[in-house]
Amino acid sequence: MAKLLYIETSPRQARSHSTAVAETFLAAYQAAHPDDEVDRLDLWAENLPRFDGEMLNAKYSIMHGEQPSASERTAWAEVERIFARFNAADKYLFSVPMWNLGLPYVLKHYIDIITQPGLAWRFDPASSSYEGLVQGKVAVVFASGGMYHPGSGAEALDMQKPSFYNWLGFIGLTDVTTITVAGTLFGPEATAQARRDGEAQATQLGANF
Numbered sequence: 001m002a003k004l005l006y007i008e009t010s011p012r013q014a015r016s017h018s019t020a021v022a023e024t025f026l027a028a029y030q031a032a033h034p035d036d037e038v039d040r041l042d043l044w045a046e047n048l049p050r051f052d053g054e055m056l057n058a059k060y061s062i063m064h065g066e067q068p069s070a071s072e073r074t075a076w077a078e079v080e081r082i083f084a085r086f087n088a089a090d091k092y093l094f095s096v097p098m099w100n101l102g103l104p105y106v107l108k109h110y111i112d113i114i115t116q117p118g119l120a121w122r123f124d125p126a127s128s129s130y131e132g133l134v135q136g137k138v139a140v141v142f143a144s145g146g147m148y149h150p151g152s153g154a155e156a157l158d159m160q161k162p163s164f165y166n167w168l169g170f171i172g173l174t175d176v177t178t179i180t181v182a183g184t185l186f187g188p189e190a191t192a193q194a195r196r197d198g199e200a201q202a203t204q205l206g207a208n209f
Helices: 017-032 053-063 070-087 105-114 161-171 188-207
Strands: 003-008 037-042 091-097 121-124 129-132 137-144 175-182
Touching (some): 017 037, 017 091, 017 175, 053 070, 070 105, 129 161, 137 161, 137 188, 175 188
Parallel strands (some): 003 037, 003 091, 091 137, 137 175
Antiparallel strands (some): 121 129
8 A cells, every 4th residue: 555645735725727637636546546545735734834943953963963952853853743744655746836937935835844964865975966865756737827848938937847846856756747737827718728638637647656
């Protein structure tokens, strides 16, 4: 039995194109994998802590090979708790809308909490390189109002997909499949078609993920 973590990053609920397509994926996935566990993480319903103060001090103590203080260890335990839920998954599903050409701030907040030395990554002095410590399969549903694919003339404006792909690779998640729901500001017909195309891909991917 595998565990899939679904991370929802839009607050628009059923009005969100990324969420709707992700829900289609989940329905197909659960039908095909009835014994698997699905953990739903709605980042807008989470009370994510601020990453500052003793929590930040703990990170730098760890990075510099120092022993965190008692107060730093207490703050760091919250980071470890949040990361443990993330790292417990065998598979990941993200629904990611584009906000101002980039990622929703609540997703960036979550990334900043869990992307920590000794948890999500480590630095190898021998090779002077970073190593991701997280493993698993990933499905990502991206949604955007405009079109930013290569050849569109607007691809340089896309700070959503490149930054998210870079983060996934940095922490070790390299087996990534993408569904893109794009052009949702081009009128009702274009929006409906983008949703249909995305849901068709999600049904197929979910059943075989």
